[in-house]
Amino acid sequence: MSSHGPATPMSAHKSSGLSGEAHVPGDKSISHRSLIFGAMAVGETRVTGLLEGQDVLDTAKAMRSFGADVEKQGDTWVVHGVGVGGFAEPDHVIDCGNSGTGVRLIMGAMATCPIAATFTGDASLNKRPMARVTDPLALFGARSYGRSGGRLPMTIIGAENPVPVTYTTPVPSAQVKSAVLLAGLNAPGQTVVIEREATRDHSERMLAGFGAQIVTEDTDEGHVITLTGQPELKPQTIIVPRDPSSAAFPVCAALITEGSDVLVPNIGLNPTRAGLFYTLQDMGADLTFENMREEGGEPVADLRAKYSPDLKGIEVPAERAASMIDEYPVLSVVAAFAEGKTYMPGVKELRVKESDRIDAMATGLRAAGVDVDEGEDWWTVHGRGFGDVAGGVTVKTHLDHRIAMSFLVMGFATNAPMTVDDSGPISTSFPIFESLMTQLGAKLTQ
Ligand SMILES: O=C(O)C1=C[C@@H](OP(=O)(O)O)[C@@H](O)[C@H](O)C1
Numbered sequence: 001m002s003s004h005g006p007a008t009p010m011s012a013h014k015s016s017g018l019s020g021e022a023h024v025p026g027d028k029s030i031s032h033r034s035l036i037f038g039a040m041a042v043g044e045t046r047v048t049g050l051l052e053g054q055d056v057l058d059t060a061k062a063m064r065s066f067g068a069d070v071e072k073q074g075d076t077w078v079v080h081g082v083g084v085g086g087f088a089e090p091d092h093v094i095d096c097g098n099s100g101t102g103v104r105l106i107m108g109a110m111a112t113c114p115i116a117a118t119f120t121g122d123a124s125l126n127k128r129p130m131a132r133v134t135d136p137l138a139l140f141g142a143r144s145y146g147r148s149g150g151r152l153p154m155t156i157i158g159a160e161n162p163v164p165v166t167y168t169t170p171v172p173s174a175q176v177k178s179a180v181l182l183a184g185l186n187a188p189g190q191t192v193v194i195e196r197e198a199t200r201d202h203s204e205r206m207l208a209g210f211g212a213q214i215v216t217e218d219t220d221e222g223h224v225i226t227l228t229g230q231p232e233l234k235p236q237t238i239i240v241p242r243d244p245s246s247a248a249f250p251v252c253a254a255l256i257t258e259g260s261d262v263l264v265p266n267i268g269l270n271p272t273r274a275g276l277f278y279t280l281q282d283m284g285a286d287l288t289f290e291n292m293r294e295e296g297g298e299p300v301a302d303l304r305a306k307y308s309p310d311l312k313g314i315e316v317p318a319e320r321a322a323s324m325i326d327e328y329p330v331l332s333v334v335a336a337f338a339e340g341k342t343y344m345p346g347v348k349e350l351r352v353k354e355s356d357r358i359d360a361m362a363t364g365l366r367a368a369g370v371d372v373d374e375g376e377d378w379w380t381v382h383g384r385g386f387g388d389v390a391g392g393v394t395v396k397t398h399l400d401h402r403i404a405m406s407f408l409v410m411g412f413a414t415n416a417p418m419t420v421d422d423s424g425p426i427s428t429s430f431p432i433f434e435s436l437m438t439q440l441g442a443k444l445t446q
């Protein structure tokens, strides 16, 4: 089982006047997909702006294990793909570290190849549910043998003669949708995925870019995606946009830190990802989209976030959940400084991320002096307004990067510092978090 070494605690202290530009790293979802789709294309895919976080580096390593050539030349990651169905059988266990996206997408990609592979991860990933992926992969003819409860470590035996599948995803999950589409790539005929709630659509957009025949329709049943199997994917040149989920941290830090004015340039505002920013505006945040434009077919803007002393609690629309699912931890921190309650329904999926994120945040928020109510699929943060959030506690990270970064952001505005027991997991998605926040003027100490 992989681990990231000894725990490295970090503390955040009351800060003021965060200012300057925050250049956040490349999008994690698009980075994983660039490497995986590149490995399934025929020829050379070139990727710039790739997130060099541990999650993505683990996917790069996995793609090499399946026979693709992946190397960095200067600023560009170059992938020589083996073609759809061309994965070789790895001669060792594939360790996806902390990454749900990595392991689930790669399982999908190999499930319709006539090979076997064994997957594992760190203590967090090995607790997460995999049946949501292996159930539909079984319909293609793949077999899986894992620990009880559908947990890693797990071996997948790919289908020798895959059949195409029509599948309605039982949970709103882009990872499940993508695993089915990736498996469908090497099944003859049409694979159809139906999702009742739209989730991030990077796989659909990127597969179309790689030359697959993929069509999305909105029907009464939901969002219907039809993929024609066994295409030859054409290699691409990809510029990875900056990650809105990482942008969330400097944006939220600026909103709650007195006297701040921060610009976060070049952030993708794909509607399936941008829910947090609209929620913050609904709460009265001084957050504006500057220089709105289109890049690579996606809306992009520079985000300007200023200290917002008049935040108010709101009900976050449940139908927005999928478009901001990774941002609820840091939203709950902003909610702690708002006046009134912030009610967040429709978020059961938060309980099966790197940690149970409702439990992890509620425990730390309560310890820091903020009341939180929770149910299986909802939670409410009782805002205290500015100047009245105590802090002064050490909270557990549970191998979850977003929990670590959220509580550190909180410490810029609590009366006493916030400490996380382990900042190591931050490197999975945002390796430059500490230097970037410090450059803006935030006070962080090891
Ligand atoms: O497809 C993706 O790249 C992701 C999908 C989401 O997970 P789910 O599919 O489990 O909702 C998200 O939480 C994760 O960070 C990235």
Ligand SMILES: C=C(OP(=O)(O)O)C(=O)O
Residues within 6 Å of the ligand: 028, 098, 099, 100, 101, 102, 326, 353, 354, 402, 429
């Ligand atoms: C949930 C996340 O990632 P993953 O599922 O890929 O581990 C995340 O980055 O917040």
